[in-house]
Amino acid sequence: MVDLSSEMAELWASLGSPAAGRSRVIQITAARTGEGASTIARELAHHAARKVGRSVWLVDLDLVTASQHAALSAEAGRYGALSEAVQASPDGSAFFTVQPPAQTPDGAVWPDGGYLAAHRVGSARWWVTRFQRERLIGRQSVHLVPTADYWNALRRFAEVIIVDGPAPDRSRAALALAPFMDQTVLVVSADQADVRAPAQLRDAIVGAGGQVTGLFFNRGVVETPAFMKALAP
Template identity: 60%
Template structure:
C-alpha cells in the first residue's frame, strides 16, 4: 500500500487550496490508460475529505466499470465502510444521458439521474458515485453530455468535487465536460518518455474551454526530464 498523503498535500497546495465554503470542481485525467489517474483522483478525494476537512464527492466518469466504487468497497479497512445507495443528483440533473430512454408504466420515461447513485465512504465527508449499468436494457447506451446543470447542482452540496475521467485514448468525456471544471490535473507516469499525447491533451483541453492546472507525475521518484517540464509547465 502506497502512502500518498505528502504528494496529495503538495497537489492540494499547488491547486490553491480553495477556501472553505467555496465549491471547487477538479478533474483528473490522463492521455493514456494505465497512467494511474483513478488512484490519484481517489487519494486526492480522500485527502480533501480527511485532512482538509471538506465535504468531498468523488464522481466516477467511467460509467462502464464504476471502478472507484469497486475499489473503495473492497478496502473498508482503509477507506471506511460504504453507506447505502442514495440519489446522486440533487435536482434530477445528470452529466450523461441514456438513449433510448426507458419507458415507465405511467407513460413517461425514467430520468437519467435514476441510473446514478452515491455512497458515503466511512462517514459523511466523502461520497462516491456509482453508475448502475445493470439497469440498461436492450439497445440502450449512455453518453456523457456537455451541460452545466449537474455540476452547478452538486456545487450546492459539496465543497470539493473530484472528477475521475477516463483517459482520452478511450473516451472524450474529459473534453466534453472540461469547460465546467474549475481545474484539470493531467496525470503522467514518470516512466513514460513520450510527451506528445499529454501535450496534445493539454492543448485539446484549452480548446474545449478547460483550464489545465498542471501535471502530476505519478510514481515519480526522480525529477521529470527537463524537456518534459518544458513542454508541460
C-alpha cells in the same frame, strides 16, 4: 499500496484556494490508460475529505466499469465500508443521457439522474458515484451531455468535487466535460519518457475551453523531471 499522503498534500496545496464560499470541480485525467489517474483521483478525494468543512464527491466518468466504486469496495479496510446507494443527482440532472428513455410504472420518463448512484465512504465526509449500468434495458445506451447543469447542482452540496476522467484512448468524457471543470490535473507516469500524448491532451483541453492547472508525475516523485518542464502550465 504505496503511501501517497505527502504527494497528495503537495498536490492539494499546489491547486490553491477557491474563491470564498465557492465550491470547485477538479478533474484528474491522463493521456494514456494505465498512468494512474484513477488512483490519484481517489487519493486526492481521500485527502481533501480531511481538509474541507463540507463534503467531497468523487465523480467517476467511467460509465462502463465503475472502477472507483470497485476499488473502494476492495479496499474497505483502508477507506471504510461503502454505504447503501442513494441518488447522486440533487435535481435529476446528469452529465449523460440514456436513450431511448425508460418509463416509470406511472408512465413518466425515468430521469437520467436516476441511473447515477452515490455511496458514502466509511464515516468520512466523502462520496463516490457509480453509474448503474445494470438498470439499462433492451437497446438503451448512454451518451455524454456536455452541459454545466449537473456540476452546478452538485456544487450546492459539495465543497470539492474530484472528477476521475478516463484517458482519451478509452473515452472522450474528460475532454468533452473539461469546459465545466474549474481545474484539470494531468497525471503522467514516471516510466513514460514520451510526453507527446500529454502535450496533445493539454492542448486539446485548453482548445476546448478547459484549464490545465497542474501536472502530477506519478510513482511518488515530488520534483518535476527536466523532460516534464515543457508540459507545465
